Amino acid sequence: MKIALLSRNSKLYSTRRLIEAAEERGHEVHVIDVLRAYMNVTSHNPSIHYKGEELKDFDAVIPRIGASVTSYGAAVLRQFEMMGVFPLNESVAITRSRDKLRSLQLLSRKGIGLPITVYASKPGDVKDMINMVGGAPLVIKLLEGTQGIGVVLAESQKAAESIIEGFMGVKANILVQEYIKESNGADIRCFVIGGKVVASMKRQGPEGEFRSNMHRGGTATTIRITPEERSTAVRAAKIMGLNVAGVDLLRSNHGPVVMEVNSSPGLEGIENTTGKDIASMIIEYIEKNSKFGKTATKGQG
Ligand SMILES: Nc1ncnc2c1ncn2[C@@H]1O[C@H](COP(=O)(O)OP(=O)(O)OP(=O)(O)O)[C@@H](O)[C@H]1O
Ligand SMILES: [Mg+2]
Ligand SMILES: [Mg+2]
Numbered sequence: 001m002k003i004a005l006l007s008r009n010s011k012l013y014s015t016r017r018l019i020e021a022a023e024e025r026g027h028e029v030h031v032i033d034v035l036r037a038y039m040n041v042t043s044h045n046p047s048i049h050y051k052g053e054e055l056k057d058f059d060a061v062i063p064r065i066g067a068s069v070t071s072y073g074a075a076v077l078r079q080f081e082m083m084g085v086f087p088l089n090e091s092v093a094i095t096r097s098r099d100k101l102r103s104l105q106l107l108s109r110k111g112i113g114l115p116i117t118v119y120a121s122k123p124g125d126v127k128d129m130i131n132m133v134g135g136a137p138l139v140i141k142l143l144e145g146t147q148g149i150g151v152v153l154a155e156s157q158k159a160a161e162s163i164i165e166g167f168m169g170v171k172a173n174i175l176v177q178e179y180i181k182e183s184n185g186a187d188i189r190c191f192v193i194g195g196k197v198v199a200s201m202k203r204q205g206p207e208g209e210f211r212s213n214m215h216r217g218g219t220a221t222t223i224r225i226t227p228e229e230r231s232t233a234v235r236a237a238k239i240m241g242l243n244v245a246g247v248d249l250l251r252s253n254h255g256p257v258v259m260e261v262n263s264s265p266g267l268e269g270i271e272n273t274t275g276k277d278i279a280s281m282i283i284e285y286i287e288k289n290s291k292f293g294k295t296a297t298k299g300q301g
Contacts, residue, residue, distance in 0.1 A: 001027045001059040001290065004080065006034050006073060008066060013268040014279075018062060021279035025287070030055075034069060034076045041075075046082040060086045060290040062282070063094060064264050067146070070098050086290035088282065092297050093241035094263045100143060100175070103240065103261060106300075110239050112232060113257040115139075115250065116178040126164050133178045136160045139210075143173040148213035153179060179210075180257060183250040187212045187259065188223060190233035190247045191270050191278060194285045197233050200225050201273040220273040229256045236261050241298035243289070244282060246270075 003022055007015040010031040022029045032050055039048045048055045061080045065073030077091040097103055101119055108114055116133045123129045130138065136157045142150030154160035160176075167174045185205035190197045202223035203212040212218040225233075229249055236258050237245035246265025249256045267278050 001287070002057055003027050003029045003286070004055065004058045004061040004085070005029050005031045005064065006061060006077065007031055007064040008033050008035065008069070012064075014064060014264075014266050017267050017271065017279035018064075018282065021277070021283045025280070025283055027283065030058075032076075034065065034073045037076050039076065039079045041079070046079050048076065048079050048083070058083075058085045059292070060088065060286045062088045062286070063091075065094065066264075067098065070095065081295040084293040084295065086286070086292070086294050088286060089242050089244055089263050090295065090298060097240045097242060097245070097261050097263045100260070106239055107236060107258055107261075110235065112236055112239065113252070113255050115180055115252070115257050115259070118176045120174070120176070122168065123164075126161055126168075129164070129176060130157065130160050133176055137179045137181070139177040139179050140164060140167065141175050141177065142167065143175065147215035148211040149215075151211055153210050180250045180252045182253050185210050185212055186251070188225060188229065188249045188251065188256075189220075189265070189270065190225065190229065190249060191265060192233055192237040192242070192245045192247055193278075193281050194243055194289065195234055195238065197225065197230050198281055199270050199274045199276045199278060200229075200233075201270055203269075214269060220269055222274050226256075232256045232258065241300075243285065243298075 019029045037048050037050045063077050074091040074095050077087055081087055104117055118129055118132045120129055137155045138160055140152045140154055140163050152163055154163050187203055189201050191199040200223055201220045203218045203220045205212045206217040233247040236247045240261050242263055246262035248259045250259055271278050
């Protein structure tokens, strides 16, 4: 097969591993920096050009589109789809999952367990907003945050009010969420490929830290997940319409709750923690499922 790998940097661990796995299995891989691709979006014969040449005869495309290039990256991917090239994850599913508010609405509609979450733009009544998630302690998140930055635990009602008002004051977009204390600073990453959890790991924050992010000093270990956690992760990926997804769960008193569904889950942590060859599993999935023109939109909403 001839595979296009949409990635801004071929030195990234995940990109390198996917190239390695594909080449080992006899495929040809072209790494394409989406920002350098250009296309005639009005032509009846959709095409993409890259470094002066037309991108032709690809069998599959693997999108590894960073959050900062979601919009243009999705447009390039959509162009591949219009050309009939099989996408590992479709453009629609990626943009759907990148919109946190939309994702939570879709997941909740299908009965997936979620931490009680309230969104606001300019809440007229901060106290009422706090009551909606059950009062303090509660978690406040900056929508633009990542790697645990901008995720704050407000232990008291007063702290919650002043943090929310502070964020509002600088016009930040936030969400307010029920604090799942019983998860004890840990979350579970389930790596889903083609409707199966192929690997999972537990990430634990350091002593006294409720955020489990590796960038905040968290450590990962293998974990045996429950059948309920397994089916929650698989269903969440399916609702988003993602063939490959990293589903992050918290263990709550009322069962697993989904925090996030990631459409470009990293390979480094999960491969190093579990010792599994996830990159080869992804390539194998493409071998089994890619078909010219198989780009029908999965998921709804
Ligand atoms: N409602 C919650 N209850 C308990 N712990 C939470 C809650 N929300 C987040 N956490 C902890 O904080 C960590 C960071 O939160 P989250 O994943 O939402 O933000 P992020 O990692 O900065 O954003 P993103 O994953 O979108 O890059 C989580 O991995 C989890 O360990
Ligand atoms: Mg996170
Ligand atoms: Mg994330």
